[in-house]
Every structure is written in structure tokens, then in C-alpha cells.
Amino acid sequence: MTETQETKGGSPSRRALIGWGGAGLALGAAAAGGAMAMAEVGNDVDPAAADMGGAVEFHGAHQAGIATPVQDRLHFAAFDVKTDDRAEFVQMLKDWTEAARRMTAGRPVGEGAYGGLAEAPPDDTGEALGLKPSRLTLTIGFGPSLFDKFGLHGRRPAALADLPAFPGDNLDRARTGGDLCVQACADDPQVAVHAIRNLARIGFGKVAVRWSQLGFGKTSSTTPGAQTPRNLFGFKDGTRNIAGTESDRLKKHVWVGDGDGGDGDAWMTGGSYLVARRIRMNIETWDRTPLQEQEDIFGRDKGEGAPVGKAKEHDKPFLKAMKPDAHVRLAHPDSNGGITILRRGYSFTDGTDGLGRLDAGLFFLAYQRDVREGFIPLQRRLSAHDALNEYIQHVGSAVFAVPPGVRDSGDWWGRALFSKEA
Amino acid sequence: MTETQETKGGSPSRRALIGWGGAGLALGAAAAGGAMAMAEVGNDVDPAAADMGGAVEFHGAHQAGIATPVQDRLHFAAFDVKTDDRAEFVQMLKDWTEAARRMTAGRPVGEGAYGGLAEAPPDDTGEALGLKPSRLTLTIGFGPSLFDKFGLHGRRPAALADLPAFPGDNLDRARTGGDLCVQACADDPQVAVHAIRNLARIGFGKVAVRWSQLGFGKTSSTTPGAQTPRNLFGFKDGTRNIAGTESDRLKKHVWVGDGDGGDGDAWMTGGSYLVARRIRMNIETWDRTPLQEQEDIFGRDKGEGAPVGKAKEHDKPFLKAMKPDAHVRLAHPDSNGGITILRRGYSFTDGTDGLGRLDAGLFFLAYQRDVREGFIPLQRRLSAHDALNEYIQHVGSAVFAVPPGVRDSGDWWGRALFSKEA
Numbered sequence: 001m002t003e004t005q006e007t008k009g010g011s012p013s014r015r016a017l018i019g020w021g022g023a024g025l026a027l028g029a030a031a032a033g034g035a036m037a038m039a040e041v042g043n044d045v046d047p048a049a050a051d052m053g054g055a056v057e058f059h060g061a062h063q064a065g066i067a068t069p070v071q072d073r074l075h076f077a078a079f080d081v082k083t084d085d086r087a088e089f090v091q092m093l094k095d096w097t098e099a100a101r102r103m104t105a106g107r108p109v110g111e112g113a114y115g116g117l118a119e120a121p122p123d124d125t126g127e128a129l130g131l132k133p134s135r136l137t138l139t140i141g142f143g144p145s146l147f148d149k150f151g152l153h154g155r156r157p158a159a160l161a162d163l164p165a166f167p168g169d170n171l172d173r174a175r176t177g178g179d180l181c182v183q184a185c186a187d188d189p190q191v192a193v194h195a196i197r198n199l200a201r202i203g204f205g206k207v208a209v210r211w212s213q214l215g216f217g218k219t220s221s222t223t224p225g226a227q228t229p230r231n232l233f234g235f236k237d238g239t240r241n242i243a244g245t246e247s248d249r250l251k252k253h254v255w256v257g258d259g260d261g262g263d264g265d266a267w268m269t270g271g272s273y274l275v276a277r278r279i280r281m282n283i284e285t286w287d288r289t290p291l292q293e294q295e296d297i298f299g300r301d302k303g304e305g306a307p308v309g310k311a312k313e314h315d316k317p318f319l320k321a322m323k324p325d326a327h328v329r330l331a332h333p334d335s336n337g338g339i340t341i342l343r344r345g346y347s348f349t350d351g352t353d354g355l356g357r358l359d360a361g362l363f364f365l366a367y368q369r370d371v372r373e374g375f376i377p378l379q380r381r382l383s384a385h386d387a388l389n390e391y392i393q394h395v396g397s398a399v400f401a402v403p404p405g406v407r408d409s410g411d412w413w414g415r416a417l418f419s420k421e422a
Numbered sequence: 423m424t425e426t427q428e429t430k431g432g433s434p435s436r437r438a439l440i441g442w443g444g445a446g447l448a449l450g451a452a453a454a455g456g457a458m459a460m461a462e463v464g465n466d467v468d469p470a471a472a473d474m475g476g477a478v479e480f481h482g483a484h485q486a487g488i489a490t491p492v493q494d495r496l497h498f499a500a501f502d503v504k505t506d507d508r509a510e511f512v513q514m515l516k517d518w519t520e521a522a523r524r525m526t527a528g529r530p531v532g533e534g535a536y537g538g539l540a541e542a543p544p545d546d547t548g549e550a551l552g553l554k555p556s557r558l559t560l561t562i563g564f565g566p567s568l569f570d571k572f573g574l575h576g577r578r579p580a581a582l583a584d585l586p587a588f589p590g591d592n593l594d595r596a597r598t599g600g601d602l603c604v605q606a607c608a609d610d611p612q613v614a615v616h617a618i619r620n621l622a623r624i625g626f627g628k629v630a631v632r633w634s635q636l637g638f639g640k641t642s643s644t645t646p647g648a649q650t651p652r653n654l655f656g657f658k659d660g661t662r663n664i665a666g667t668e669s670d671r672l673k674k675h676v677w678v679g680d681g682d683g684g685d686g687d688a689w690m691t692g693g694s695y696l697v698a699r700r701i702r703m704n705i706e707t708w709d710r711t712p713l714q715e716q717e718d719i720f721g722r723d724k725g726e727g728a729p730v731g732k733a734k735e736h737d738k739p740f741l742k743a744m745k746p747d748a749h750v751r752l753a754h755p756d757s758n759g760g761i762t763i764l765r766r767g768y769s770f771t772d773g774t775d776g777l778g779r780l781d782a783g784l785f786f787l788a789y790q791r792d793v794r795e796g797f798i799p800l801q802r803r804l805s806a807h808d809a810l811n812e813y814i815q816h817v818g819s820a821v822f823a824v825p826p827g828v829r830d831s832g833d834w835w836g837r838a839l840f841s842k843e844a
Contacts, residue, residue: 119712126724193769234544283619284622290542356630358622
């Protein structure tokens with residue numbers, strides 16, 4: 001198994017299952033192969049844009065959806081546990097795993113699909129029938145509150161630290177926390193929504209959706225050399241993000257290692273820790289800010305995305321040329337003793353806020369090896385000093401332990417956690 | 423000018439403007455041409471899926487975004503007027519028209535873009551820089567309440583009828599009505615969101631967003647012979663929808679004709695009337711309904727979408743084989759004295775409802791020649807009898823007069839309404 005999850009061009013598509021196969025699928029596979037080859041030599045073609053059809057391998061040492069090149073769309077859901085029956089919860093995790101295995105391969109949930117019993121509800125809700133796998137990945141995480149349940153008290157990793165209250169936080173309880181999460185990413189939003197909906201359906205009575213978030217514009221590039229997508233402030237941010245092919249940086253900053261944590265944490269080896277923050281952007285205020293001020297705040301020019309005084313986006317920034325409170329200067333690893341996280345955020349627009357303003361912003365998702373050495377010190381610094389704080393507000397927050405990948409067809413999400421007690 | 427708006431493959435792209443032109447753009451144009459050619463001979467390739475890059479012509483006898491093949495994503499916004507200064511409002515309509523002309527061609531708002539003054543806010547918010555035109559269309563509509571303002575009392579067309587209260591309506595005032603609307607459709611959601619945001623920014627102080635809606639999965643096909651996309655119940659609905667190339671049905675059922683309406687309505691010739699309804703789907707209940715019952719309710723099979731007793735989606739339905747309250751039977755023109763509307767709806771998922779259920783459904787958009795002869799009689803029948811009513815609820819509603827197209831570079835949205843008094 002390689003460090004990153006590979007795209008499988010030849011996997012079955014939902015379309016093929018209902019008899020629509022042929023040219024469209026072959027085209028998708030060819031496009032996928034071509035795009036991946038270009039990405040490997042540092043071309044700025046974005047595989048996510050070029051490959052709308054392929055399937056991403058579900059099994060591996062790590063869960064897909066972390067080092068996988070960022071897909072175009074997100075549906076993220078946090079769940080609360082509603083059962084106190086451990087066996088029932090474990091069975092749900094097994095059922096979820098099997099459904100995830102099928103959906104990520106472009107297959108409907110359940111063997112029956114529409115050949116099943118007419119007097120029973122369909123195994124699959126159907127709205128993704130005929131759609132391609134769309135590089136769907138499903139990534140599960142366990143929140144701190146899960147470890148208060150099912151006799152898991154001794155198994156909570158120390159690296160799954162509660163986040164402190166940061167200056168400027170204005171967290172909505174209804175968009176914060178959760179016992180479990182599932183991150184669904186795909187190039188087609190209907191495929192991502194279908195996946196979360198079917199997991200919620202399978203979990204009915206055992207778990208309930210606590211909050212969810214759709215994201216439509218990826219804001220980070222996880223492809224080396226690619227142009228970084230723009231956030232809703234119109235800027236490129238996260239240019240130095242870790243790409244999926246950088247196994248050294250992934251190993252150092254993202255994947256939990258063998259010797260990490262305490263005695264009871266071995267179940268997390270190969271996993272990671274996820275911080276999710278819903279960051280509202282005051283875009284109406286931003287849009288009335290002069291261009292020079294916008295560029296000073298970020299420490300980049302707006303058109304090209306180059307650091308202050310440089311010509312190109314990927315030119316190495318000269319941090320001292322930026323204002324002391326510039327976002328890039330404060331967030332850069334060189335200003336933070338090397339702190340590096342893997343960002344995988346999405347823009348969101350959730351209608352209006354009742355005051356005539358768009359409820360829009362960044363749904364920030366970051367993976368790291370240890371929350372205490374990643375997001376927490378970085379956000380302490382940014383929340384205290386970042387010039388951008390005048391235009392943003394953190395309104396939702398959660399942290400999850402993301403277990404290692406499902407190894408094979410007999411494995412399931414959370415097996416290492418639930419099978420062996422500390 | 424042809425009856426439908428044409429896709430222009432060779433128009434400038436946002437990408438080209440910042441120096442990224444070349445192979446990607448040429449590929450997009452070739453794909454667009456190929457897909458359009460196939461659509462014309464009835465192939466089931468969907469131009470919206472194949473052509474992610476092209477620009478749709480803004481000028482024409484009719485506004486684009488009605489007969490235009492449905493794009494993948496929607497951002498719809500209703501605005502309230504905040505000024506009582508007619509000249510100021512007219513200037514805003516002119517400014518909006520110029521911005522719409524530029525954005526639909528893939529160009530940023532304003533000539534300055536990022537060569538402008540550093541001490542001024544940028545003319546364009548920037549998040550669509552580097553993105554393709556993505557078949558963006560912007561379509562304006564005027565709500566009944568606009569005609570109470572600016573001395574327009576005598577100009578309200580009779581065909582812009584207020585909708586009655588239908589059985590089962592549960593309308594949220596915050597998602598209902600509006601003096602103006604803009605429908606932004608594009609194959610890239612960031613392009614659609616960028617367009618609405620920039621219009622809202624230009625309108626600051628003159629209008630404010632009353633409500634808005636994002637849609638992600640188109641639910642209607644306006645391409646002849648294409649497979650109809652599935653709604654969130656997993657069914658194909660709207661198989662007999664009017665396609666953009668059917669000029670006879672468009673003329674009869676969608677476009678306002680010369681002799682329509684009263685003396686003061688001539689300004690609407692070439693326009694249409696839009697009904698928007700936010701329809702919440704109780705998908706958790708639906709998902710627990712047996713397959714046979716789901717199929718009886720729609721009057722179609724779920725896998726293929728064929729009418730009861732038929733083999734293929736596009737086979738002519740035998741309505742009497744369906745249950746009397748089946749959705750297809752009730753909505754079919756043969757049951758309604760020929761009532762035909764052009765549907766252009768999108769699925770939505772707006773997070774959760776606070777009760778652990780997805781806030782998901784159908785944002786229904788329908789264009790017609792006269793609301794009194796289109797949506798109103800159709801919905802009277804459906805709201806009273808449709809078996810689907812157990813699973814849906816109309817929670818938002820609005821109606822708009824959609825004026826004819828902007829003819830040329832000197833024309834602007836609403837000119838005929840504002841230039842000549844009745």
C-alpha cells in the first residue's frame with residue numbers, strides 16, 4: 001500500500017449498474033489516468049477538475065479523504081450517539097463500513113438495490129443511481145465525548161485535546177462538537193449528500209445528525225504545484241499546504257506514528273486528528289475594504305497570489321517584508337517553530353443571516369498528528385494577532401480522532417478501538 | 423436571434439485574463455461543441471455535464487437561464503428595495519446589467535479589476551478569477567410588491583397573479599416574496615455565488631438580500647432525449663419537461679406573446695413568469711417507505727423511471743394504469759387540460775433542522791406564460807390530491823415577472839418597464 005490512496009479508473013460505476021455503461025465511463029477513466037500522471041510531474045492541472053468520474057480506493061493504511069487530492073464538494077456531518085448498547089453501536093459501525101465500501105466504489109447500498117422486496121424500503125435511497133463514483137471518499141472520526149461512552153474511558157488519546165476558548169470565538173452550540181463525524185468529499189455534490197444521507201438512515205435509532213455542513217469551493221490544494229483555489233475573500237491561502245505525494249511531510253506532521261501518545265493509544269497508529277471550524281466571513285465589510293489594505297492583511301497580492309514583493313504564488317515568501325500582523329506571516333511555519341497542518345477546507349454559503357447579509361465563509365478542516373502541537377498553538381497565535389480577525393468569526397468548532405484506514409474486506413471503522421480494551 | 427440562447431465556446435475566460443489561457447480552454451470549447459451536436463440528435467449526453475467551461479450569450483429576445491439547458495448549480499436571491507429614489511434604482515439596474523454582461527462572459531466586474539486604485543475597494547470581489555465562465559446565466563425578475571413602488575402601479579401585469587394559499591402550505595415569511603429576484607445558474611457553484619454576491623455589493627444601499635437559496639442537483643432536463651436527473655426521493659420527475667429547442671411549446675406555454683395581457687403589459691412581450699417554491703422533503707420518512715408504495719406514489723418505477731407498466735423513462739405513460747392520486751398522473755398535461763410549465767428546479771440540502779433531520783428538498787422553479795393558467799391551477803389540483811403531499815411541505819414561495827432579454831449593449835434590465843409609463 002502506498003502512502004496515498006490511488007484513484008482506480010476501472011472500478012464499476014453507478015451508471016454501469018443500471019445498464020448505461022460504455023463510452024462515458026471509458027472517457028472518465030482515461031481522463032483520470034492522464035490527470036494523475038500530470039500531477040506527478042508538477043503540472044498545474046488539477047486532478048480534481050479533470051477527473052469527475054473515478055473511484056478512490058477505500059482500503060488502505062490510512063483513511064482516504066486526508067491525503068487524497070481535494071475533491072470539489074463536501075458534505076460533513078457530526079453525529080450524536082443515541083444508544084447505550086455497545087454491541088448495537090459496533091454493528092452500526094460495521095454496517096457503515098460496508099455501505100462506505102460500496103458507495104465509494106460507485107455501487108448502491110445493499111445487494112438488493114431495486115431488485116429487492118417491493119414491500120420493504122429500498123436498501124439505497126436512489127438519488128445517486130446513474131451518477132459516477134465522483135472520487136467519493138468517506139472519512140470517519142471519533143469525538144472526545146464518545147470516550148465517555150461504551151467503556152472507552154481509558155482509550156482517549158491525549159493528542160485528542162479539547163480546544164481552549166480562543167479570543168474572538170463566538171461558537172454556536174448547535175454547530176459545535178459531536179460524538180462522531182463523517183467527512184464526505186466528492187466531485188459531485190449529489191454523491192456526497194447521498195452518502196451522508198444513507199449513513200444517517202442506516203444509523204437511525206443509534207445515532208442522529210447533530211449538525212452538518214455543505215461546502216462547495218475547495219480552498220486548499222493538496223496537489224503539488226497546482227494553483228491554490230481562492231477563498232471567498234478572493235485570495236489564495238494555504239499555498240504551502242502539504243500535498244498527498246509528500247510522504248515525508250505527511251509522516252512528520254499528519255499521520256500518528258507507532259510511538260506516539262500513551263500506552264492505550266496504539267489503536268490510532270496510522271490515523272490523524274481533525275479540527276473542524278466554521279469560520280463566518282464578513283464579506284460585505286471586506287468588499288468595502290481598499291485593495292491595498294486587503295493585500296496587506298493577507299501579505300499577498302490579490303491577482304496572482306504572490307507574497308509581498310514577489311512575482312509568483314509559489315515564490316518563497318520574505319516574511320519580514322510583510323506587516324507584523326499579516327495572515328501569511330503569522331501562519332507560516334517559519335514563524336511558528338515549524339508547525340504544519342494539512343488543510344482541506346471548503347467555502348460555504350448558507351443563504352442569508354436575517355440581516356440581509358450572506359451567511360458565507362470557510363469551513364476549515366485541518367489534519368494533524370497531534371492537536372496540541374498543531375492547531376492549538378497556531379490558533380493561539382492567529383486569534384491574538386491576525387489582521388484578518390476583524391473580518392472573520394469562528395462560529396462552530398469540533399475535534400475528532402480519525403482512526404487508521406480499513407485494511408481489507410474483513411476490517412471495519414473503529415475495530416482497533418472497540419476490539420481490544422486498554 | 424434564435425429561440426434559444428447559444429453557447430459560445432470561444433468567448434474570453436476568466437482564466438485567460440490572468441494569463442492562464444491555452445489548452446484547457448480549447449478543450450472546453452471542443453467538448454461544448456461536441457455535446458451540443460449530440461444533444462441535437464437526441465443523444466442522452468447532457469451538455470451541462472460535458473461543457474463546464476463555455477459562456478452563454480447574455481443578449482437576446484429572451485433572457486438566458488430559461489430555455490438554456492439547465493446548468494449544474496444554482497444561487498437564487500430575492501431582494502427587497504431599500505431606496506425610494508427612482509433614478510437611483512434605475513441606475514442600479516443599469517449597473518447590474520453591465521456587471522451581468524461581463525460576468526456571464528467570464529470577465530470580472532469593472533474594467534479596473536486589479537489594475538485599479540490601491541486605495542479603493544476592488545471592482546470585483548475576486549473569488550471567480552481564474553475560473554471559466556461555466557455557462558453562467560443571470561435572470562432577473564420583478565415581484566408584485568415592486569409595482570407598489572416608483573410609480574409603477576399601473577404597470578403590473580394581470581398574469582403576475584398573487585398565489586392563493588394552497589392546502590398544506592406552511593410558508594416561512596423569511597423565505598417568501600421579494601421585490602426583485604436574480605437566478606444565477608452555472609456549472610461551477612463558486613461562479614454562481616460570485617455573481618449574486620457582486621450584484622448584492624453593487625446594490626448596497628439600494629437593495630438588500632431578502633432570502634437566498636443554493637441548489638446543487640438539477641432535477642429537470644431541458645435537453646431533448648436526455649435522462650432526467652433524480653430528485654432527493656431517488657426518482658426521475660419532469661420527464662415531459664419542455665426542452666430549449668422546442669420553439670413551438672416554448673412559444674405556446676412559456677414566452678409572453680404580443681397580444682397577451684392588458685394595455686399596459688406590452689413591456690413583458692418576450693418575457694415569462696416565474697414561480698419559486700421551496701419544497702421541504704421529509705426524506706427520513708420517505709426512506710422508510712416500502713419500494714412499491716414509493717413507486718405507486720410517483721407512478722413510475724424507481725430504477726429506470728418508466729411510467730407504470732412501461733419499460734423506459736420516455737415511454738408515453740398510460741395514466742389510467744396509475745393510482746388516481748399518483749404524482750405523474752395528476753401533474754400530466756393530459757389530466758390538466760394541457761397545462762404545461764417549464765421546470766428548472768434544483769435539489770437543496772441546507773444542513774439540519776435542529777431535530778436531527780436533514781433540511782433538504784426541492785427548490786422548484788417554473789416558468790410559464792401566465793401564472794393564472796400555469797402554476798395556480800396545477801398546484802390547486804396537486805395540493806388537494808397528490809399522494810406525495812404526505813412527504814413534502816411547501817415552506818417558501820414567490821412569483822416574479824421576468825422581463826424580455828437585453829437586446830444589445832445599450833439596453834438594460836427593465837428598460838421597457840421604466841422608460842415608458844402606462
